[in-house]
Amino acid sequence: MRAFAYARPTSLEEALDVLKRPGALPLAGGTDLTTLLKDEVIEPEMLVSLADVADLRGVEHRGSVVHIGAMTPLAELIESADELGLDAVTQAAREIRAPQMLSVGTVGGELCQRPRCWYFRSGFGLLAMQGGRSMVPEGDNRYHAILGSGPAYFVNPSSLAPALSALGARVVVASTQGERRVLIEDLYQVPLREDQSEFSLADGELVVAVEVPTPDGPSGAVSSSYEVRPRTTLDWPLATASVAVTTDSANVVTRAKVVLGHVAPRPWVDLGAGEALVGRELDASAAAGAGAAAASGAKPLSKNAYKVRLAQVATKRAVLKLAAREETA
Amino acid sequence: MADYSWPAPGTHQTLGRRLSRLDGPVKATGAAKYSYDKALPGMLHGKMLTCPHAHARIVALDVSGARSMPGVRAVRVIQDVGSEIQWAHDEIVAVAAVSEDIARDALRAVRVEYEVLEHYVIEEDPNGTFEKKEPQERSQGDPDAGFASATTVVERELAIPQIAHMCLEAHGQVAEWQGDEVTVWASTQGVSTLPQQFVDGGLETKAANVRIRCDYMGGGFGAKFSPDRWGIVGAQLAKDAGAPVKMFLDRDQEVAVAGSRPSTFAKIRAGATADGKLVAWESETWGSGGRPGTGAVPVPYVFNVPNQRKKHTSVPTHLQSSRAWRAPNHPQACFLTMATLDDVAAELAMDPLDFVLANLELTGRFEATYREQLEIAAERTGWRERWRPRTEFDDGPLQRGLGLSLHTWGGRGHQSRCDVAVNPDGSVEARIGTQDLGTGTRTVIAMVLAETFGLEIDQVTVRMGDSRFPQSGPSGGSSTVGGVTGSTRRAAMDALREVFTRVAPMLEAEPETLVARGGRIEVDGDSTRSMTWQEAASRIGAVAVTVGGRNPGRGKLNDSGVGGVQIADVTVDIETGVTRVNKLLAIQDCGLVVNEKLAESQIYSGLIMGVGYALFEELIADPHSGRLLNADMEFYRLAGIGDVGTLEAVLMQGPEHQERGVIGLGEPPVISPGAALSNAVANAIGHRVPRLPMTPERVLETLMAAEAAEALEEKA
Missing domain, CATH: 3.30.365.10 (Aldehyde oxidase/xanthine dehydrogenase, molybdopterin binding domain)
Known part of the structure; x- marks a missing residue:
């Protein structure tokens, strides 16, 4: 770990002001950042702790949205999301499992963690380029992307992003210039060059909140998430799927959004799987149909063809959860 | 002359009791306080610069930047210009400084130029190796006649990769000199043997001046028998600096250089007669324990098949030299053998328990032990009622399976x-x-x-x-x-x-x-x-x-030679490939049980490590860089307590066991889990997952290959 300056502002204005400095990074729960520092993957000039910025924490209704402060701990998010019926979010967050991560980790930090790609973490860079070629296609790519067209093959590491994206959530991004809102999936971009970031944030911009349309509002949806991972305890997912649907009085799906996680450099909004659900009753057959439609166009690498199947199974099972919910309702 | 014995069976006061461990x-x-926890006044922190390349030659080295850095108290060059580096993370320079951060800064100030040489780290294809070794061949009986007499012959390609020891307490020590005498608080499996090894390793003193201490220790598993380079250089830095030096490996170093178990790849043929008698075995194996390659594992394991032909090739790679890993060579041999036998039984449409019983005479000395243990194991798991052939399935994606395995060990x-x-x-x-x-x-x-x-x-x-x-x-x-x-x-x-x-x-x-x-x-x-x-x-x-x-001495206080039987009960999700262990049962003899609770605890630990290498653990090397991609505890997965299922240990006890005296129990329980779990998964999904660990991707790949083969068959 290299030496760095440390700031602990007490207001958002102050924080945004300090974050303008070159080489400054925000520090939330630190569960990922400290690992990156210790492994010398990043070497920031300054860390700006957000722990004392009170405005950034908490979950509350604000008009037609649920406002989730970026510094809300994951454990608190689980409780609130459960009460508010944001099932896809609750379920996705619960799969994070480790009590330590849930207590210390925050919503903003979870969304802004860096890819777990082992080439990136070994210091080969986000694109893992050597001699003008990515090391990933001919390397060990068992956990890499099956969707997207390169040159980035890492997968988006967030567990929350697919769930929030399925629910149509936006992140509130702030800087000294003001605030803007972007869809969760647009918080991320696919870097084309090594000097590009996987986030669409400009210098000095900070994720300060997430806004989720309230499920009981006019566009209210039911939602679910399903995750496949090797171990029962703390582990990275191999693939996830989050599904949000609205249904009419006959239980026929009128709108559906399916978002896959851990299959592409961004949360993967799966239009095909979503379309497969529209006009269908929520049942096992619709689940199978959505599963079969998911991850179409996938181009697996040499060692990750199995992930196509996992993405499909996760989609099917996420829909099955909704079908089961309809049955018991 | 006095005689020495244990109290007669039935008269023990303390032996055999379920006492909790004193510590x-x-x-x-x-x-x-573990050696890692040792903190002495004025203690310096040692760190080592390691090579980022799997194979390279040092062409230039300049440590002056480190030497002149404030807070740095000693610098030692471990490998100098001209040295050929044979694996990534091999040690080049060591420093001792007043803080860990300064030590790391000092390493960054060291200038090393490498001539990067070609490397080879993926031994799956043995032809790629840089150093061809002569295969060792052995045979017994008449293999050709044996196969000719077989009515069923099964051919398999199986593999078990290199894994790590992953001691929770990393390798290392704190060394403190007082005059000519040095005390080393080490994390070691050999306090008595280390002093001479320090001297043999180049520490400039007499063995009599080296004192080793190790009060508590966080795991060794066979990886902590020597002082290692970091031990010698740590003590040297302490001498140079005139202050105690703490030198423990970082986790990535620990995984990359401080302990691995050799891999084995195998092409196996096994033949049996229609009545289920094993008559022939042929195997071509190769594997690597890093730079030195590795010797043959003892296949066929436990069952001395009358006709055998075996060929083994050692394959050197540019990875660390392997170390003894709990029951060296046995888990690999056990998996290769028991998985093959299980497949022969399936081919014969026999219950594997019957198949094993039909061939038990091939096990020699422990035939009676195994017979008794198999009976207990079958009874405890309800094998006779619950086992079903691989061709029968439950509705839905969750499939349950049972698998069994046998093992043996010495333990004198x-x-x-x-x-x-x-x-x-x-x-x-x-x-x-x-x-x-x-x-x-x-x-x-x-x-x-x-x-x-x-x-x-x-x-x-x-x-x-x-x-x-x-x-x-x-x-x-x-x-x-x-x-x-x-x-x-x-x-x-x-x-x-x-x-x-x-x-x-x-x-x-x-x-x-x-x-x-x-x-x-x-x-x-x-x-x-x-x-x-x-x-x-x-x-x-x-x-x-x-x-x-x-x-040893007069009187019979200990003995050697045990047999063990294990049964695994798993549920596999055939849509996700995720395997969950429902139960692992171990039946084990170990002579006189000194402490029943601790003996059971030893078995549990073996089973937990067994679940680890059966389902999760694998060292993954990158073909391009030659470096390990998972030298961490994130993608080098250890089994968590939620992953191991119900563990059940049954110790064979009674006068006939007590009269044998004490027999070591550390190793035998870790031998069978890989095989038993592999057989249980095969029983659950109807196909052999040919490689450990049986990760979701391997299970799915096995099922997808089987689907493709079936589709091809239907077409034809």
């Missing part, structure tokens, strides 16, 4: 010496140069003292983990418990006889008629003539009675 509370509360006690002292105040103390790897050695020694002197375990003291104490062998090969109980028992019996001799006149009895029992010394058969232990001790005079004991 449990201090470990649970953190009061126990090593050379050991122990001093036992009885003090006039009645306190009893053992001093022994052994170490407790976390297995309960300390507790076991205390129990032998308590048994012998008729005392409670809290009335005796065990001093260990110090090379100044009488020498005991390194803890490997499940040799410790047999060794230390042998030396302790002999010393304790002699000390007790000495006490008897001194107090016999007061009891108006011959010394030979006295016994120590329940905190008293009494005439055997006449409890009216007795005195308390305290009183007896007070009569021995002003000086303690101190007696040395050794193992």
Whole structure:
């Protein structure tokens, strides 16, 4: 770990002001950042702790949205999301499992963690380029992307992003210039060059909140998430799927959004799987149909063809959860 | 001459009891200080610069930037210009500084230029190796005639990768000099053997000046028998700097250089007759334990198939040299053999339990043991009612399966010496140069003292983990418990006889008629003539009675050779490939059980490690860079407590086992889980997952390949 300056502002204005400095990074729960520092993957000039910025924490209704402060701990998010019926979010967050991560980790930090790609973490860079070629296609790519067209093959590491994206959530991004809102999936971009970031944030911009349309509002949806991972305890997912649907009085799906996680450099909004659900009753057959439609166009690498199947199974099972919910309702 | 034995079966006072380990509370509360925890006044922090390339030559090296950095107290070049580096993370330069951060900064200031050389790290294709080794070939009987007589022949390609030891306490030590003498607090499996090894390794002093301490230890598993380069250089830096130096490996170094188990890849043919008799075995195996390659594993395992032809090729790679990993070579051989036999049984449409029973005569010495254990195992798991052929499935994606495996091990006690002292105040103390790897050695020694002197375990003291104490062998090969109980028992019996001799006149009895029992010394058969232990001790005079004991020695106190049977019960989700262990059952003999609870604990630990290498663990090397991609605890997955299912240990007990004396138990339980779990998964999904670990991707790949083969068949 290299030496760095440390700031602990007490207001958002102050924080945004300090974050303008070159080489400054925000520090939330630190569960990922400290690992990156210790492994010398990043070497920031300054860390700006957000722990004392009170405005950034908490979950509350604000008009037609649920406002989730970026510094809300994951454990608190689980409780609130459960009460508010944001099932896809609750379920996705619960799969994070480790009590330590849930207590210390925050919503903003979870969304802004860096890819777990082992080439990136070994210091080969986000694109893992050597001699003008990515090391990933001919390397060990068992956990890499099956969707997207390169040159980035890492997968988006967030567990929350697919769930929030399925629910149509936006992140509130702030800087000294003001605030803007972007869809969760647009918080991320696919870097084309090594000097590009996987986030669409400009210098000095900070994720300060997430806004989720309230499920009981006019566009209210039911939602679910399903995750496949090797171990029962703390582990990275191999693939996830989050599904949000609205249904009419006959239980026929009128709108559906399916978002896959851990299959592409961004949360993967799966239009095909979503379309497969529209006009269908929520049942096992619709689940199978959505599963079969998911991850179409996938181009697996040499060692990750199995992930196509996992993405499909996760989609099917996420829909099955909704079908089961309809049955018991 | 006095004779030495254990009390007759049925007369034990302490042996066999379910006592909690003595160091449990201090470990649970953190009061126990491991070598890693050692903090001395003025202690410096050592760090090592390692090579980022798997194969390279050092062409230039400049450490002046490190030497001149404020806070840096000593710098040593480990490998200089001209050295050829054979694996990534090999050590180049070591520094000692007043803080860890400064030590790391100093390493960054070192300038090294490498000539990067071609590397080879993926031994799956043995033809790519840079150093072709002659295959070793062996055969017995008439393999061709054997296969000709077989009605069923199964061909398999199986593999088990290199895995890590992943000790929670990394390798390393704290070294402190006082004049010419150095004390090293090491995390080691051999306190008594390390002093000479430090000298042999280049430390400029005499073995007599090296003192090793190791009070508590966070795992060794076969990876901590030597001082290693970091041990030598750590002590050298301490000497150079004139201050204690702490040098422990970082996790990535720990994984990359401090312990791996060799891989084995195999092409196997096995033949059996229609009545289920194994008649022929042919195998071509290769594998790697890093730079030195690796020798053949003992296949076919346990079953001495009459006709065999075997060929093994050692494949050197640019990875660390492997180290002994709990039961070296046995888990690999067990998996290759038991998986193949299980597939032969499936091909014959036989219950694998019947198939094993039909071939049990091939197991030799332990045939009767296995037969009894198989009966117990079948009974405990309801095998006869619950087992079903691979061709039968449940509805839905969750499929349940059962698998079994057999194993064997030695476990004879090593050379050991122990001093036992009885003090006039009645306190009893053992001093022994052994170490407790976390297995309960300390507790076991205390129990032998308590048994012998008729005392409670809290009335005796065990001093260990110090090379100044009488020498005991390194803890490997499940040799410790047999060794230390042998030396302790002999010393304790002699000390007790000495006490008897001194107090016999007061009891108006011959010394030979006295016994120590329940905190008293009494005439055997006449409890009216007795005195308390305290009183007896007070009569021995002003000086303690101190007696040395050794193992091996007269009398039968330990033995070697065990058999074990394990059954795994799993549920596999055939849509996700995720395997969950419902239950692992181990039936194990180990002679005289010193402490039932600790013995069971040893078995549980073997089963947990077994689930780890069966389902999760694998060292993954990058073909391009030659570096490990998962030298961490994130993608090198260890089994968590939620992943291991219900563990059940059954110890074979009774007079016939007790009469054998003590046999080591550290290794045998870890041998079978890979095979038993692989067989259970095959039973659940109908196909063999040919490679460990059986990760979701491997299970799915197996199922997808089977689907593709079926589709092709339908087309044709």
